[in-house]
Amino acid sequence: MLTAYTADQVRDAERELMARVPEGSLMQIAATGLAAVCARLLPSVYGARVALLVGSGDNGGDALYAGARLAARGARVEAVLAGSRTHEAGLAALLEHGGRIADESALDAADLIVDGLVGIGATGALREPYAALARRAGEADALVVAVDVPSGVDAGTGEVAGAAVRAHVTVTMGACKTGLLVDPGAGFAGALEFVDIGLGPHLPDADTGALTGADVADLLPRPVAESDKYRRGVVGIVAGSESYTGAAVLAVGGALRAGAGMVRYAGTSAPVAQVRAAWPEAVITELDGPDLGGVGRVQAWVLGPGLGTGGFARELAAQVLASDVPVLVDADALTLAAGERALLRRTAPTLITPHAGELSRLIGVPGARIEAARLEHARRAAAELGVTVLLKGSTTVVAEEDRPVRVNRTGTPWLATAGTGDVLAGVAGALLAQGLSCYDAGSCAAYVHGVAGRLAADGVPLVTTDVVAAIPEAIRSLG
Numbered sequence: 001m002l003t004a005y006t007a008d009q010v011r012d013a014e015r016e017l018m019a020r021v022p023e024g025s026l027m028q029i030a031a032t033g034l035a036a037v038c039a040r041l042l043p044s045v046y047g048a049r050v051a052l053l054v055g056s057g058d059n060g061g062d063a064l065y066a067g068a069r070l071a072a073r074g075a076r077v078e079a080v081l082a083g084s085r086t087h088e089a090g091l092a093a094l095l096e097h098g099g100r101i102a103d104e105s106a107l108d109a110a111d112l113i114v115d116g117l118v119g120i121g122a123t124g125a126l127r128e129p130y131a132a133l134a135r136r137a138g139e140a141d142a143l144v145v146a147v148d149v150p151s152g153v154d155a156g157t158g159e160v161a162g163a164a165v166r167a168h169v170t171v172t173m174g175a176c177k178t179g180l181l182v183d184p185g186a187g188f189a190g191a192l193e194f195v196d197i198g199l200g201p202h203l204p205d206a207d208t209g210a211l212t213g214a215d216v217a218d219l220l221p222r223p224v225a226e227s228d229k230y231r232r233g234v235v236g237i238v239a240g241s242e243s244y245t246g247a248a249v250l251a252v253g254g255a256l257r258a259g260a261g262m263v264r265y266a267g268t269s270a271p272v273a274q275v276r277a278a279w280p281e282a283v284i285t286e287l288d289g290p291d292l293g294g295v296g297r298v299q300a301w302v303l304g305p306g307l308g309t310g311g312f313a314r315e316l317a318a319q320v321l322a323s324d325v326p327v328l329v330d331a332d333a334l335t336l337a338a339g340e341r342a343l344l345r346r347t348a349p350t351l352i353t354p355h356a357g358e359l360s361r362l363i364g365v366p367g368a369r370i371e372a373a374r375l376e377h378a379r380r381a382a383a384e385l386g387v388t389v390l391l392k393g394s395t396t397v398v399a400e401e402d403r404p405v406r407v408n409r410t411g412t413p414w415l416a417t418a419g420t421g422d423v424l425a426g427v428a429g430a431l432l433a434q435g436l437s438c439y440d441a442g443s444c445a446a447y448v449h450g451v452a453g454r455l456a457a458d459g460v461p462l463v464t465t466d467v468v469a470a471i472p473e474a475i476r477s478l479g
């Protein structure tokens with residue numbers, strides 16, 4: 001599990017640790033690690049042109065000491081001092097090893113830019129001249145390495161309120177910061193490198209976490225000798241309609257490929273015909289009216305993809321949501337719930353899987369604001385609605401009250417194509433039926449779905465049926 005922390009959590013831990021170690025030693029460890037990453041990125045340190053963006057705090061101090069180390073190895077290091085103050089000892093070290101102070105034109109000629117404008121001490125949007133320097137760094141041809149966090153990205157939330165440095169690599173000190181995992185901030189951070197400064201024992205419970213492949217492999221249920229199809233988990237799927245038949249096929253496919261013992265599909269004649277043709281494994285109930293009485297027992301339901309929002313759909317949604325088993329609520333069922341919140345008041349666990357637009361309707365916040373502050377709104381929806389929230393998008397976040405938010409980064413923008421959400425719903429529903437909690441089912445499903453998306457795309461456009469087909473390989477790749 002990769003764990004991440006807010007700026008306040010890291011600062012408190014640093015304070016505790018600093019009281020036990022010689023003054024300045026943590027910064028030396030941080031700068032040594034930073035310089036090592038920079039050296040690795042450069043074809044040759046000797047003769048390389050390095051520009052340091054130096055703010056007034058310790059983030060600038062890290063950059064200056066790292067710059068001093070690179071200068072000592074023959075790099076031409078120039079420091080652009082942006083703040084009203086500068087870390088004095090760091091600057092002295094740089095000058096001593098042959099670095100010099102320069103104006104911002106140093107950025108244009110640099111092979112490598114080190115962003116030490118602000119780190120976890122930042123408040124609000126970047127002010128001038130920092131903002132202009134961040135923009136100019138973005139226009140330069142150089143490799144950009146951010147110190148701790150890309151300046152302009154909120155370390156605790158990933159929000160970006162104005163200009164921000166777009167880094168190729170972020171070297172984060174002591175502990176990963178939440179803002180490096182969650183978009184839009186994650187998109188500015190590039191590849192993450194971690195420098196251990198010994199903070200581990202002083203850190204509190206994580207603010208956020210990201211499952212690794214090994215974590216997902218451990219969590220995914222596997223059949224044992226005593227397994228039978230019922231005990232492995234029966235998932236019921238109420239999806240698709242006369243107008244939207246594909247959603248049913250995709251959700252059923254996702255559920256089957258994710259290892260459900262049995263998938264029971266219930267729908268009207270058109271989606272039933274498609275599901276029957278695509279998935280002979282599914283057990284099908286063709287509905288004449290809005291009554292799920294004949295479907296049989298299930299351990300979890302998937303409700304909503306392509307279902308429609310009329311009276312028939314509403315009736316089915318009400319029956320599923322009145323059940324005493326976990327329910328995954330997606331797509332049209334979320335629209336129904338937005339108009340009738342009482343539908344989500346249940347005693348059994350509920351996992352909702354909105355994209356920003358659907359969450360917008362549920363909590364009455366504009367979609368753009370949700371995209372800009374994904375963590376805040378996923379958490380808020382979980383608290384307000386009393387459900388587990390899987391908020392889809394470029395980084396998927398899974399929020400449940402009183403638990404660290406799980407962030408998934410395995411996806412690819414190629415997944416932004418119609419129907420991939422239906423597959424995700426099927427996968428997560430199958431995991432719920434196999435006994436995983438909403439929290440684990442949502443985060444494992446997002447992980448596997450993201451890997452399947454990458455395997456299916458492999459640099460070229462994917463169609464959603466490719467994602468379904470790639471699920472076995474995605475699960476196999478977990479190790």
Ligand SMILES: NC(=O)C1=CN([C@@H]2O[C@H](COP(=O)(O)OP(=O)(O)OC[C@H]3O[C@@H](n4cnc5c(N)ncnc54)[C@H](O)[C@@H]3O)[C@@H](O)[C@H]2O)[C@@H](O)CC1
Nearest residue numbers: 026030056057058059118119120121122123125126127148
């Ligand atoms: N204290 C330590 O021992 C260690 C500190 N570390 C480094 O220190 C950093 C934190 O240092 P600081 O607490 O000094 O804070 P920062 O260096 O992150 O930033 C604080 C400074 O930036 C200015 N500032 C804040 N918000 C701004 C904005 N929006 N626009 C322009 N200027 C702004 C403030 O006026 C202040 O002078 C970490 O991110 C990390 O890089 C690491 O070296 C690990 C060890």
Ligand SMILES: Nc1ncnc2c1ncn2[C@@H]1O[C@H](COP(=O)(O)OP(=O)(O)O)[C@@H](O)[C@H]1O
Nearest residue numbers: 392393394411412413415416418419420421422
């Ligand atoms: N830019 C992106 N990068 C990575 N994944 C994305 C991106 N945009 C969308 N996705 C993923 O693609 C899927 C789209 O689901 P959804 O919006 O419900 O579409 P649909 O309703 O057409 O199935 C989700 O799993 C989402 O996380």
Ligand SMILES: [K+]
Nearest residue numbers: 118147149151
């Ligand atoms: K920085």
